[in-house]
Structure formats: structure tokens, C-alpha cells
Amino acid sequence: MAVTGTRPDRTDEGGGDDEHGGERDGERGVGSGREGLRTVAGRAVRASGAALAELVGGLGTAVPALALLLLLAVAAVTAPLGAGLLLAAPLLRALHALAGRERERLGRHGPEVVAPDPAPPVRLRLALADPTTRRELHWLARHGTVGLLLGLAGFLLPLSAVRDTAFPLYWRFMPMDMTATSFGYGVAHSWAEAFAVCAFGIGSTAVILGLTPGMARLQADPGRRLLAAGPDQDLSLRVAELTATRAAALDAHATELRRIERALHDGTQNRLVSVTVLLGAARRQVARDPSRADEILERAQSAAEQALAELRTVSRSILPPVLDDRGLAGALSGLAADCPVPCRIDVDAPERCAASAEATAYFVVAEALTNVAKHSGARSVTVAVRARGGRLRLTVADDGRGGAEEAGGSGLTGIRRRIAAHDGTLRLASPPGGPTTLEVDLPSGS
Template sequence: MTTRSTTEAPGAGAGPRKAAARTLRDAGAALAQLARGLGTAVPALAVLLLVVLAAVTAPLGVGLLLAAVLPRALHALAGRERARLTRVGPEVVPPDPPPVRLRQALTDPTTRRELRWLVRHATLGLVLGLLGVYLPIAAVRDTLFPLLWPVAPADATSTSLGFGTARTWPEAASVTLLGLGWTAIILGLGPALARLQANPGRRLLSAGPGTDLSLRVAELTATRAAALDAHATELRRIERSLHDGAQNRVVAVTVLLGAARRMVARDPAGADELLERAQSAAEQALAELRGVARSILPPVLSDRGLAGAVSGLAADCPVPCRTEVDVPERCAASVEATAYFVVAEALTNIAKHSGARAAVVTARSRGGRLRLRIEDDGRGGAHEDGGSGLAGIRRRVAAHDGTLTLASPPGGPTLLEVDLPCGS
């Protein structure tokens, strides 16, 4: 079992180390976002070229045939970009479905906004995405050039910019300064470049001020209802646990103590036996009360954070379980509690129903989102109607406006993915 978490030891250097780690983490996340932007920037360039070709050949009639399929391609690509931006930051609320017929699309405000995004993303977004790939390669190449120089061809270009040839060791070592410059650009400007790439999509692909948000309102209404249902279900569970467990134990303690008090004079040995039974019942009641308290909000979350809590769940799971937790900053307490119960319920299902030999739990937080991934190599076939608690997990996740995805084909493996906003 391996667990990766970020903890800072107390001391004077903890603050600078934490700031440096945050800078490196933000720069790495920014480069990843820029590179992923190529997944929509390259198709955007292709669609933009098709739009230009359709406009140029429209008088010949060929462009009209091509333009008939362009609205669908544009809307599909814009939907992919909304999904990408939502995964790394605040949700990009889509507008009403735009028309796909050419004549209606030409006058549709949403289509026009998507076309404006297309031009920006196919040009500036593509360049920024290429920078996200090029900058780390150039930084590593130039920084390590003095190590590569002895084995490089004599006429090889020294710098990643394509000019300069090192003839001596000092000249080779000076290339390292360029590599450090690339690194400084990544650390200082990486997040800004990622925001610059994402801003057109967030501004132009989201629902405009005049867009009907009734579907989103209906979704939030359903989410609130699910949250209330989950809350009521949790209260009923706590009430049953207290009534059927701890309360009965306390009643038994009261009865035993009364019987022991009446017997103490005439049968001290019998009274002592009753007192032992009362003590045992009191200890069981205390243990059940602690269990109920832990189920409300596990103390391990406050003491050890989500990384420690998930590690504890994996250690207690009968199925060998490996964990990978990369949650540098604390999420809201309710989100951590939901994540804890999702992992706990999933591991319980794995132990009871899957027949798995191994499981993996992954938790990562990026861009204000907490993502959980629980996978096992069991027999599969899990579904929410099987009484496995998956419906309860979905209600908990929906209460935070999160998403749950389950893939469990017959024969396995089973993959459960949960995406939660960290701040709700």
C-alpha cells in the first residue's frame, strides 16, 4: 500500500517549502492543461479550415454541401471543450442546444459565439498548447545540455532555439542559463498561459445572460431534493443505530444494576455476577455509541486528513488494497466526509460481492475538484439496483453537485469514479 500526501513539518522553513511546492504544482497543472487543450485546438483548426473552404466554394455549390455538416461538428467540438474546462475548474454551463440546420445556425447567437471561440482556440489556443508541450522539453534539454555535449556531434546546435554551437565547456555550460530561463517562464507564466487559453471558452461557450437556464434550475432542484433525501436517510440510520443498539444496551445495564442492588444483601456472589454483566453491557453500549459518532463524521478525517482516513480504510479491507492519495490541500469537511463514505462503501462492496483479489483507490484534487477512483479485479456486474449501496453513494455525491460513473461489465473489472467540487 502506497500513500502519497503532502504534509508540512512545523518549523521556520515550512512556509517557503509549502509555497515552492504549490508553485511547482500549479506550474505542472498549467502545463497539463495547456497540453490537453491541443485535444480540442487541433480539431478546431481543422473545423476552421473547413469553414473557410465552405465559404470560398459556396458559389460553386460544393461549399453548401460541406456547410451542411459543419454546425454539428462545431457544436460537438464546443461540447468537448466545455467538458474539458469543467474538469479543471468551475463548471461551464452549456446554453440551450443550438440548431443544426444551416439556415437557422447562421442566425443563432450560440452558434455565432461558438464560431468566435473556434477562431480564437484554433489560433491562440493552438499556439499556447504547443508551448505547453515545447517549454518543458526545452527546459530539460537546455538545462542538461552540458551533460549531453561530450557525446553530441561537433556541428550540432547547442540551444533548443536552433542557433549557436558550443565549442568549449564554458559555452556548453552557458546553455544551462537558457534552460533555467525556460524553467522560470514555466513557473512564472505557466498558470497565466493556461488561463489565457481557457478564457475564450469560459466566456464564449457558457450560457449567455439571455439564455434559458430552466434545465439547470431543474437539475439543481433535483440535486437539492437528493440532498434532503440523503440527509433524512442518514438521520433514520442514526436513529435506528441508537434505538436498536446503544439504547437497548443502556436499558440492559439499568435492569442489571437494579437486580444487583436487590441481591447484594442476600446473594453477594450473584450480585457480583450481575455487576460484571452490567459492566460488559455498558462497554458494549459505549463501543456502539463511538461507532455511531464515527459514522456521523469520522474523527480520523480531522486528525489525519483524507489521506490518513483512506489509508485506514484500505488497511481494514479484507481485500488487498493499494492507495494513491494526492490531495495537497484540505477540502470542505462535508466533501471529505462524503469522499470517506464513498471509499468505505465501495471497499465494503468489494469485500462482500466482487470476489476480487486486489483493489486500488486513487484520490486526487486538481483545479478545485476532488476525484476518486476505486477499481477492483472482481467478477463485475455491479449495478445500483442490486442493493449494494451504490444508489446511496449517488445520492451523497449528487448532494454536492458531483458526478458518479460506474463501469462494471460482467467478468470485471469494476471501476467507480466520483468527481466532487472541493469547496462545497
């Protein structure tokens, strides 16, 4: 078994705040104004940092957007010669793929940008009449030009601000013509001028802090408006899909409650009833026969211990504490170690996932490995987990006899319900004779 990849440790931000809580309370009387200023400044720096990251990240789609824009122009010019027509389908495919990447990127920085349904066409005649393609072309023109410039500004502005602010540290060592400010105003000949450049750098830092959130919004705006389903799009399919997954979520919830209720009723409650009966019997025996009473008390104690153990099992099955203690990779390694069939785990999860997504992944792998042990006759099984781009993808593959069917039991149906409740998908490939592969894709909620 090999566990590769890492998952960043959970950082408990709440805990960190608590640690300094006392100190802050002490200061509150004297320096609450200073504290407030510091919080505001901290918030501005964080917002500006996030906006800069978003702007620079936007270059990842803006540079290909400009290239695609130029290629489309070449195709349009050469269309009468026929060459442009040949290029149309691959370029349209590239346009849809790039628009998809931008939707994913925007979804990471804010609310999800829901792709229009159905997928846009790649045949030129259909594409020219297709509103989605027209909106994507409109976006391409905006993002490949204005978006690209904003991204470049987001990349260069902080560099020039740092260069100018640190100017007094190095201006003496620079050749004369390189001692101008980043924006080329004036040349420093004296210390006073060098500090003026530094002041200019501090000023541009303040401007960056103030402007970048707006710039990031401006860069994202065409994508958010033009790549989402437009008002002319039929969203009824998506609404129907969400209604179904909502029903599945409620159903999965009710099933889970019923399971917990049964486990408490049949297990823990029964044991506690016998504890009370045994205690009653012990009380009656105390005066008459103390040694018999002691025997009954011992039985009552063991029944109480069993009730406790069952209660612990039930609470663990609600949200396995191992996920909190060891993270997804550690929890899955635990499952693999308990699996009687040799199991290889490969976890690549640099992004932190929501607790509910991790719990779903855990229960899916637990059920899949139980099935492999119970039904497959496999010699080995591999579990692969990838958490990237806001999606959590899981694959469980065994080399057993195959023939897995949802209709054959309740485990796979339960998995499908759980996944549907997360708006994810499940694919099961298990031809008779094997192998069996179970693929799951869900939003990681990160």
C-alpha cells in the same frame, strides 16, 4: 469474481508534513529565510508544472479545433456547389462534441464550465441563429490558432530549457551546426560559450516558471468565457434543477439523521437503560446474596457489550471505515463476497474520488446487491465502476426476473435521493421478465 483496475493509494499529505514538523521547528531559528525561499520556489515549480500540464492537455482539443476550422472553411467555400451543405450537420455535431470535451477539460483544471441549456441545434439554418453555436465557433477560431500555439509553446519551451541547461554535458559530441542554443543565437566554439548557453537555459527555465501560469490562463480564457452559458442564456432551468437537488440533499440529510436517531434510540439507548437497571439490582443484592448479584452483573455486562456492538454498527453505517481502509475497489469486493448471488466486480478507477462520492457509490451497490439477493432470483450479477473525466459511473446488472419499481419500497427511492443530492443521475431498466440494470452517474468530486 474479478477485480480489475487500480485506485491510487491515498497519500496523507498532512501526515507527511507532521513527520518533518519537528525538524522544521529546529531549523526555524537559523534558516527561516532559506525555508521561506524554498517554499516559494516549490510553489512556483508546482504551479508551473500544473500550468504546463494544462497547456499540453489543451493540445488535445486545439489540434482537432484547427482541423475542424479547416474543414469548416472547405465547407463554406464549397457551399454554393452543395457539398458544403451536406457537411454542415456532421461538422456542427463535431463542433458541439469538441466544445463539450473542452468544457470537461476546463472543469478538471478549475471551476466547472456549465454547458448552456438546451443542447445546441445541428440543422444549419437553426445553428446560424443560435447564440451558443456562434459562441462555440468563436471559441473554435481562438482555440484552434492562439490556443494551439500556446499549447505548442508549453510543449517545446521546457524541452529547449532542458536542452540548453544540459548543454555543457554534450556540446563536444555534437556536429558543429547543432551546437547553437535552442533559439538559434550564436554557436558554441569554447567552454565559455557552452556555459553561456547553459546560463541561457537556466534563464529560460526562470522565464518558463514565471510565464506558464499566465499562458495557461490565456489558453483557457476563450473556453471559460465563450463555452459557458452566456448572459443571454436562460439559466432558470439550471437554477430550478439545482434548487430541486439542494432540497433533495437536505431531505436525504434529514432522513439519514432520523435513521441514526432511531438506531441510537431503539438499540443502544435501550440496552444502556437495562445496564443501569441491572447494576441497580446488583447493588441491592450485593449485601444480601453475593452470588445472585454476580449473576445480575453478568447480565449487565452482556447488555453493555451488545450496546457497544450496536453503537459500532451505527457508526459504520454513517461512513463505512472499510472505504478508508481498503478504498472503493476493496470495499466493493467485500460487498460482493457477502452477496449470496455470484457477483463479478470490475473497477476501473485511476482517479481518486471524493469520500462522499465513494460513500454514495458504496451505499448504492450495497442496496442494489441486497435487492438482487432479496427480489431478483438472479443467477449472477455484475457490478462495473468507472471513475474517469471527473465522473463516477456505476452499473449493477442482474439476470433475474426484473420488475423493479421505485414505488415498491423505500430502498430505490433512498438511492435516488442520495444521488440527486450529488447532482448525479440514476437510470433503472427492469422490464418484467428481466434483466435489471441500474445505472448511476455522479460527479466524482476529484
